[in-house]
Amino acid sequence: MNESAQAETLWNASPWWTRTGAILGFIVIAMGIVMGAQLGAHLGPCGLPNGVTKPGLAIELAGDADAGVTIVGPCSAGTCRQVSPKQVDIGGGKVMTVCLDKVDALRAQQWTDYFFIPAYWALFVWIAILSLRFGGIRFSKDWAQFTGSVLCKAGGAGTLVFATAGAVWDYIEDARILSFLSAVRNAANSGAGALLSQPGMRAAAFNKWLCLFVAIGCTAPFFLFWPGATAKTDDERRKEKKSLVSLFLAWAAGFSAISAAFTGLAAYLFMQDQRVEAAAGSLFLALLLGTVLMVVAQSWPIGTQEWLDRLTMMPVLRRIPMDLDDRQS
Numbered sequence: 001m002n003e004s005a006q007a008e009t010l011w012n013a014s015p016w017w018t019r020t021g022a023i024l025g026f027i028v029i030a031m032g033i034v035m036g037a038q039l040g041a042h043l044g045p046c047g048l049p050n051g052v053t054k055p056g057l058a059i060e061l062a063g064d065a066d067a068g069v070t071i072v073g074p075c076s077a078g079t080c081r082q083v084s085p086k087q088v089d090i091g092g093g094k095v096m097t098v099c100l101d102k103v104d105a106l107r108a109q110q111w112t113d114y115f116f117i118p119a120y121w122a123l124f125v126w127i128a129i130l131s132l133r134f135g136g137i138r139f140s141k142d143w144a145q146f147t148g149s150v151l152c153k154a155g156g157a158g159t160l161v162f163a164t165a166g167a168v169w170d171y172i173e174d175a176r177i178l179s180f181l182s183a184v185r186n187a188a189n190s191g192a193g194a195l196l197s198q199p200g201m202r203a204a205a206f207n208k209w210l211c212l213f214v215a216i217g218c219t220a221p222f223f224l225f226w227p228g229a230t231a232k233t234d235d236e237r238r239k240e241k242k243s244l245v246s247l248f249l250a251w252a253a254g255f256s257a258i259s260a261a262f263t264g265l266a267a268y269l270f271m272q273d274q275r276v277e278a279a280a281g282s283l284f285l286a287l288l289l290g291t292v293l294m295v296v297a298q299s300w301p302i303g304t305q306e307w308l309d310r311l312t313m314m315p316v317l318r319r320i321p322m323d324l325d326d327r328q329s
Contacts, residue, residue, distance in 0.1 A: 017130060018297035024123040025291025031116045032284070035109050042105040047075030050273035057280065059106055059177055060205035061273045065090040068180055068199045072102040086188035090195045098188050107181050110174050117170050123287065124163035124215055131156030131222040151221040158218035166211030173204035209276055210268045216283045217261025223254030223290065246296055253289035256282050 035056065043055035049067040052058040062068035074085055074097055085097045135152020176199070183197030226247060260282035267275030 017134070018294040021123070021126050021130065022291055022294035022297075024119070024126055025287065025294060028116075028120050028123050028287060029291065031112070031119055035112050035116060038109045038112065039105050042099075042102050043071070047071070047073055052273050052277055054277060055106070056109055057277055058273075059181075059201070060173060061202055061276065062180075062199045063202040065195050065198055066094075066096075069096045069098055069184060069195070072098045072106065072181075072184065074099055088184060088187045088195050098184060100185060100188060103181050103185050103188075107178060110177050110181070113170070113174050117167050117174075120287075121163055121167040124159055124219075127219050127222060127290065128156040128159035128163070131159065131219065134227040135222055135225060148221070148225040152225055155218040155221040159215050162211045162215035162218060166208050166215055169204050169208035169211060173201045173208055176201040176204055206268055206271065206276075209264060209280065212283060213261050213264025213268075213279055216257045216286055217264075219286070219290070220254045220257040220261070223250045223257065223286075223293075226250035226254075226293075246293060249289055249293040249296060253286050253293060256286035256289060260286055 039055050045053040045055070047070055048055060048058040049062065049070055050058075052061065055071060058071050059068065062071060069088055069090055085099055087095050088098050089095050131152045135149050135156065180197050180199045180201065183195060187195045260279050263275055263282060264279035266272070267279050
Protein backbone atom coordinates (compact mmCIF):
# COMPACT_ATOMS: atom_id res chain seq x y z
CA MET A 1 0.00 0.00 0.00
CA ASN A 2 1.46 3.37 -0.97
CA GLU A 3 1.99 6.01 1.71
CA SER A 4 -0.83 8.29 0.61
CA ALA A 5 -3.36 5.45 0.64
CA GLN A 6 -2.13 4.08 3.95
CA ALA A 7 -2.47 7.49 5.53
CA GLU A 8 -6.11 7.62 4.47
CA THR A 9 -7.34 4.19 5.48
CA LEU A 10 -10.71 4.35 7.13
CA TRP A 11 -9.24 3.37 10.50
CA ASN A 12 -6.33 5.77 10.57
CA ALA A 13 -8.49 8.75 9.62
CA SER A 14 -10.97 8.64 12.53
CA PRO A 15 -13.13 5.96 14.18
CA TRP A 16 -16.10 8.31 13.88
CA TRP A 17 -16.37 7.70 10.15
CA THR A 18 -17.69 4.20 10.81
CA ARG A 19 -19.06 4.93 14.27
CA THR A 20 -21.44 7.57 12.91
CA GLY A 21 -22.62 5.16 10.23
CA ALA A 22 -23.30 2.51 12.89
CA ILE A 23 -25.33 4.97 14.99
CA LEU A 24 -27.43 6.05 12.00
CA GLY A 25 -27.94 2.41 11.02
CA PHE A 26 -29.16 1.49 14.51
CA ILE A 27 -31.59 4.41 14.47
CA VAL A 28 -33.04 3.23 11.15
CA ILE A 29 -33.32 -0.38 12.36
CA ALA A 30 -34.94 0.67 15.65
CA MET A 31 -37.49 2.88 13.90
CA GLY A 32 -38.27 0.09 11.44
CA ILE A 33 -39.00 -2.26 14.36
CA VAL A 34 -41.25 0.36 15.98
CA MET A 35 -43.20 0.89 12.76
CA GLY A 36 -43.68 -2.85 12.38
CA ALA A 37 -44.94 -3.08 15.97
CA GLN A 38 -47.47 -0.34 15.28
CA LEU A 39 -49.25 -2.66 12.86
CA GLY A 40 -48.49 -6.01 14.46
CA ALA A 41 -51.47 -5.97 16.83
CA HIS A 42 -53.93 -4.92 14.15
CA LEU A 43 -52.95 -6.03 10.65
CA GLY A 44 -51.54 -9.27 9.30
CA PRO A 45 -50.88 -10.79 5.87
CA CYS A 46 -54.46 -11.99 5.44
CA GLY A 47 -56.51 -10.30 2.76
CA LEU A 48 -53.73 -8.15 1.33
CA PRO A 49 -53.98 -7.59 -2.44
CA ASN A 50 -51.55 -8.77 -5.13
CA GLY A 51 -49.82 -11.37 -2.95
CA VAL A 52 -48.10 -8.79 -0.72
CA THR A 53 -47.53 -9.96 2.88
CA LYS A 54 -46.59 -6.63 4.54
CA PRO A 55 -49.64 -4.41 5.27
CA GLY A 56 -47.55 -1.23 5.39
CA LEU A 57 -46.29 -1.92 1.88
CA ALA A 58 -49.73 -3.06 0.70
CA ILE A 59 -51.33 0.30 1.53
CA GLU A 60 -48.54 2.07 -0.36
CA LEU A 61 -49.22 0.01 -3.49
CA ALA A 62 -53.03 0.06 -3.32
CA GLY A 63 -54.17 1.16 -6.76
CA ASP A 64 -57.91 1.61 -6.20
CA ALA A 65 -60.45 2.02 -3.44
CA ASP A 66 -61.33 -1.69 -3.47
CA ALA A 67 -57.72 -2.69 -2.71
CA GLY A 68 -57.26 0.07 -0.14
CA VAL A 69 -60.44 -0.75 1.79
CA THR A 70 -59.69 -4.51 1.64
CA ILE A 71 -56.46 -3.89 3.55
CA VAL A 72 -58.39 -2.36 6.46
CA GLY A 73 -61.18 -4.96 6.32
CA PRO A 74 -61.93 -7.59 9.00
CA CYS A 75 -59.88 -10.38 7.38
CA SER A 76 -57.69 -12.33 9.86
CA ALA A 77 -59.25 -10.54 12.82
CA GLY A 78 -62.68 -12.19 12.71
CA THR A 79 -63.93 -9.05 14.40
CA CYS A 80 -62.54 -5.55 14.35
CA ARG A 81 -61.07 -5.96 17.85
CA GLN A 82 -61.24 -2.61 19.67
CA VAL A 83 -63.78 -0.96 17.36
CA SER A 84 -67.01 -2.24 15.82
CA PRO A 85 -66.95 -2.77 12.05
CA LYS A 86 -68.23 0.02 9.81
CA GLN A 87 -69.60 0.12 6.29
CA VAL A 88 -68.17 2.12 3.42
CA ASP A 89 -69.67 2.64 -0.04
CA ILE A 90 -66.78 2.56 -2.51
CA GLY A 91 -68.96 3.31 -5.52
CA GLY A 92 -70.87 1.29 -8.06
CA GLY A 93 -73.25 0.11 -5.36
CA LYS A 94 -70.49 -1.88 -3.61
CA VAL A 95 -70.40 -1.63 0.18
CA MET A 96 -67.39 -2.95 2.11
CA THR A 97 -66.65 -3.48 5.81
CA VAL A 98 -63.77 -1.64 7.43
CA CYS A 99 -62.11 -1.81 10.85
CA LEU A 100 -61.36 1.66 12.13
CA ASP A 101 -58.65 0.35 14.49
CA LYS A 102 -56.74 -0.84 11.39
CA VAL A 103 -57.27 2.53 9.76
CA ASP A 104 -55.91 4.29 12.84
CA ALA A 105 -52.94 1.90 13.09
CA LEU A 106 -51.96 2.65 9.48
CA ARG A 107 -52.40 6.38 10.05
CA ALA A 108 -50.12 6.22 13.11
CA GLN A 109 -47.49 4.35 11.10
CA GLN A 110 -47.61 6.95 8.34
CA TRP A 111 -47.05 9.75 10.85
CA THR A 112 -44.07 7.84 12.23
CA ASP A 113 -42.78 7.52 8.68
CA TYR A 114 -42.37 11.30 8.57
CA PHE A 115 -39.54 10.82 11.10
CA PHE A 116 -38.28 7.59 9.54
CA ILE A 117 -37.67 9.27 6.18
CA PRO A 118 -34.95 11.70 7.39
CA ALA A 119 -33.36 8.84 9.35
CA TYR A 120 -32.85 6.54 6.37
CA TRP A 121 -32.00 9.53 4.15
CA ALA A 122 -29.22 10.48 6.58
CA LEU A 123 -27.86 6.91 6.48
CA PHE A 124 -27.81 6.94 2.68
CA VAL A 125 -26.12 10.34 2.67
CA TRP A 126 -23.49 9.15 5.13
CA ILE A 127 -22.67 6.11 2.99
CA ALA A 128 -22.44 8.47 0.01
CA ILE A 129 -19.99 10.67 1.92
CA LEU A 130 -17.87 7.63 2.80
CA SER A 131 -17.93 6.60 -0.87
CA LEU A 132 -16.77 10.03 -2.00
CA ARG A 133 -14.14 10.30 0.72
CA PHE A 134 -12.62 6.81 0.91
CA GLY A 135 -13.59 4.94 -2.26
CA GLY A 136 -10.74 2.91 -3.75
CA ILE A 137 -8.03 3.98 -1.30
CA ARG A 138 -7.15 0.47 -0.11
CA PHE A 139 -5.54 -0.56 -3.39
CA SER A 140 -1.79 -0.40 -3.72
CA LYS A 141 -1.66 -0.24 -7.53
CA ASP A 142 -2.44 3.14 -9.08
CA TRP A 143 -4.77 1.78 -11.78
CA ALA A 144 -6.78 -0.24 -9.27
CA GLN A 145 -6.98 2.70 -6.90
CA PHE A 146 -8.12 4.95 -9.77
CA THR A 147 -10.78 2.47 -10.92
CA GLY A 148 -12.12 1.93 -7.41
CA SER A 149 -12.11 5.65 -6.73
CA VAL A 150 -14.04 6.49 -9.91
CA LEU A 151 -16.69 3.81 -9.32
CA CYS A 152 -17.13 4.72 -5.65
CA LYS A 153 -17.33 8.46 -6.31
CA ALA A 154 -19.85 7.92 -9.11
CA GLY A 155 -21.81 5.65 -6.77
CA GLY A 156 -21.64 8.20 -3.97
CA ALA A 157 -22.99 10.95 -6.22
CA GLY A 158 -25.77 8.65 -7.44
CA THR A 159 -26.65 7.68 -3.88
CA LEU A 160 -27.03 11.35 -2.90
CA VAL A 161 -29.27 12.17 -5.85
CA PHE A 162 -31.53 9.12 -5.81
CA ALA A 163 -31.84 8.85 -2.00
CA THR A 164 -32.94 12.49 -1.90
CA ALA A 165 -35.45 11.94 -4.72
CA GLY A 166 -36.74 8.82 -2.96
CA ALA A 167 -37.24 10.71 0.29
CA VAL A 168 -39.21 13.43 -1.52
CA TRP A 169 -41.46 10.85 -3.17
CA ASP A 170 -41.88 9.17 0.22
CA TYR A 171 -43.27 12.38 1.72
CA ILE A 172 -45.66 12.72 -1.23
CA GLU A 173 -46.74 9.10 -0.82
CA ASP A 174 -47.36 9.52 2.93
CA ALA A 175 -49.53 12.59 2.35
CA ARG A 176 -51.65 10.67 -0.17
CA ILE A 177 -52.01 7.65 2.11
CA LEU A 178 -53.10 9.83 5.02
CA SER A 179 -55.61 11.61 2.78
CA PHE A 180 -57.09 8.30 1.64
CA LEU A 181 -57.26 6.84 5.16
CA SER A 182 -58.93 9.99 6.45
CA ALA A 183 -61.51 9.70 3.66
CA VAL A 184 -62.16 6.07 4.61
CA ARG A 185 -62.64 7.04 8.25
CA ASN A 186 -65.01 9.88 7.38
CA ALA A 187 -67.04 7.65 5.08
CA ALA A 188 -67.23 4.93 7.75
CA ASN A 189 -68.39 7.37 10.41
CA SER A 190 -71.11 8.58 8.04
CA GLY A 191 -72.72 5.14 8.07
CA ALA A 192 -72.02 3.46 4.73
CA GLY A 193 -71.07 6.86 3.41
CA ALA A 194 -69.64 7.24 -0.07
CA LEU A 195 -65.87 7.12 -0.33
CA LEU A 196 -65.11 10.27 -2.31
CA SER A 197 -61.32 9.88 -2.29
CA GLN A 198 -59.48 7.46 -4.57
CA PRO A 199 -55.96 6.27 -3.70
CA GLY A 200 -53.19 8.23 -5.40
CA MET A 201 -50.25 6.70 -3.59
CA ARG A 202 -49.39 3.80 -5.92
CA ALA A 203 -47.60 5.95 -8.50
CA ALA A 204 -45.72 7.85 -5.79
CA ALA A 205 -44.80 4.56 -4.07
CA PHE A 206 -43.35 3.03 -7.24
CA ASN A 207 -41.36 6.21 -7.91
CA LYS A 208 -40.08 6.21 -4.35
CA TRP A 209 -39.04 2.58 -4.41
CA LEU A 210 -37.39 2.97 -7.82
CA CYS A 211 -35.25 5.84 -6.49
CA LEU A 212 -34.34 3.93 -3.31
CA PHE A 213 -33.49 0.76 -5.24
CA VAL A 214 -31.19 2.73 -7.53
CA ALA A 215 -29.71 4.51 -4.50
CA ILE A 216 -28.86 1.25 -2.74
CA GLY A 217 -27.42 -0.10 -5.98
CA CYS A 218 -25.17 2.96 -6.15
CA THR A 219 -23.73 2.05 -2.71
CA ALA A 220 -22.50 -1.33 -4.02
CA PRO A 221 -19.07 -0.07 -5.24
CA PHE A 222 -18.27 1.26 -1.77
CA PHE A 223 -18.97 -2.12 -0.19
CA LEU A 224 -17.34 -4.17 -2.95
CA PHE A 225 -14.26 -1.92 -2.84
CA TRP A 226 -14.41 -1.74 0.97
CA PRO A 227 -11.60 0.63 2.02
CA GLY A 228 -11.10 -0.79 5.50
CA ALA A 229 -7.60 -2.04 6.21
CA THR A 230 -5.74 -3.05 9.32
CA ALA A 231 -4.29 -0.39 11.57
CA LYS A 232 -0.71 0.71 11.10
CA THR A 233 1.82 -1.78 12.38
CA ASP A 234 5.58 -2.11 12.54
CA ASP A 235 5.36 -5.58 11.00
CA GLU A 236 5.94 -5.09 7.28
CA ARG A 237 4.22 -8.39 6.46
CA ARG A 238 0.95 -7.26 8.03
CA LYS A 239 0.64 -3.74 6.67
CA GLU A 240 -1.80 -4.76 3.96
CA LYS A 241 -3.63 -7.43 5.95
CA LYS A 242 -7.41 -7.14 5.74
CA SER A 243 -10.00 -8.34 8.21
CA LEU A 244 -11.79 -11.27 6.58
CA VAL A 245 -14.84 -10.63 8.76
CA SER A 246 -15.10 -7.06 7.50
CA LEU A 247 -14.55 -8.09 3.90
CA PHE A 248 -17.21 -10.82 4.10
CA LEU A 249 -19.77 -8.39 5.52
CA ALA A 250 -18.83 -5.73 2.97
CA TRP A 251 -19.18 -8.08 0.01
CA ALA A 252 -22.45 -9.47 1.38
CA ALA A 253 -23.79 -5.92 1.68
CA GLY A 254 -22.58 -5.10 -1.82
CA PHE A 255 -24.22 -8.12 -3.45
CA SER A 256 -27.44 -7.51 -1.48
CA ALA A 257 -27.42 -3.94 -2.80
CA ILE A 258 -26.99 -5.17 -6.38
CA SER A 259 -29.77 -7.73 -5.90
CA ALA A 260 -32.11 -5.03 -4.58
CA ALA A 261 -31.31 -2.74 -7.51
CA PHE A 262 -31.93 -5.33 -10.25
CA THR A 263 -35.02 -6.82 -8.60
CA GLY A 264 -36.37 -3.33 -7.95
CA LEU A 265 -35.85 -2.23 -11.55
CA ALA A 266 -37.71 -5.32 -12.76
CA ALA A 267 -40.52 -4.63 -10.28
CA TYR A 268 -40.83 -1.07 -11.55
CA LEU A 269 -40.77 -2.01 -15.23
CA PHE A 270 -43.45 -4.71 -14.82
CA MET A 271 -45.33 -3.02 -11.92
CA GLN A 272 -45.13 -6.21 -9.83
CA ASP A 273 -45.97 -5.74 -6.16
CA GLN A 274 -44.40 -8.98 -4.99
CA ARG A 275 -41.09 -8.07 -6.62
CA VAL A 276 -41.19 -4.72 -4.87
CA GLU A 277 -41.53 -6.57 -1.57
CA ALA A 278 -38.63 -8.90 -2.44
CA ALA A 279 -36.43 -6.00 -3.53
CA ALA A 280 -37.32 -4.05 -0.38
CA GLY A 281 -36.18 -7.04 1.68
CA SER A 282 -32.81 -7.05 -0.12
CA LEU A 283 -32.51 -3.28 0.37
CA PHE A 284 -33.02 -3.49 4.13
CA LEU A 285 -30.70 -6.51 4.30
CA ALA A 286 -27.99 -4.44 2.62
CA LEU A 287 -28.51 -1.61 5.12
CA LEU A 288 -28.48 -4.09 8.02
CA LEU A 289 -25.25 -5.69 6.80
CA GLY A 290 -23.77 -2.23 6.26
CA THR A 291 -24.66 -1.28 9.82
CA VAL A 292 -23.11 -4.46 11.22
CA LEU A 293 -20.06 -3.77 9.07
CA MET A 294 -19.70 -0.33 10.66
CA VAL A 295 -19.95 -1.91 14.12
CA VAL A 296 -17.41 -4.61 13.26
CA ALA A 297 -15.10 -1.92 11.94
CA GLN A 298 -14.77 -0.71 15.53
CA SER A 299 -13.88 -4.15 16.89
CA TRP A 300 -11.88 -5.71 14.04
CA PRO A 301 -9.69 -2.85 12.75
CA ILE A 302 -6.57 -4.96 13.24
CA GLY A 303 -7.77 -8.33 11.96
CA THR A 304 -9.68 -11.12 13.67
CA GLN A 305 -6.70 -12.96 15.19
CA GLU A 306 -5.23 -9.79 16.64
CA TRP A 307 -8.61 -8.82 18.04
CA LEU A 308 -9.01 -12.22 19.72
CA ASP A 309 -5.50 -11.90 21.15
CA ARG A 310 -6.39 -8.54 22.66
CA LEU A 311 -9.67 -9.94 23.94
CA THR A 312 -7.87 -12.66 25.89
CA MET A 313 -5.75 -9.98 27.57
CA MET A 314 -8.79 -8.37 29.21
CA PRO A 315 -8.51 -8.54 33.03
CA VAL A 316 -11.74 -10.50 33.38
CA LEU A 317 -10.70 -13.18 30.87
CA ARG A 318 -7.12 -13.33 32.14
CA ARG A 319 -8.42 -14.47 35.53
CA ILE A 320 -10.12 -17.56 34.07
CA PRO A 321 -6.94 -19.68 33.57
CA MET A 322 -5.62 -18.41 36.93
CA ASP A 323 -8.80 -19.57 38.68
CA LEU A 324 -8.60 -22.93 36.93
CA ASP A 325 -5.00 -23.38 38.05
CA ASP A 326 -5.97 -22.53 41.64
CA ARG A 327 -8.74 -25.14 41.61
CA GLN A 328 -6.50 -27.82 40.17
CA SER A 329 -3.82 -27.13 42.77
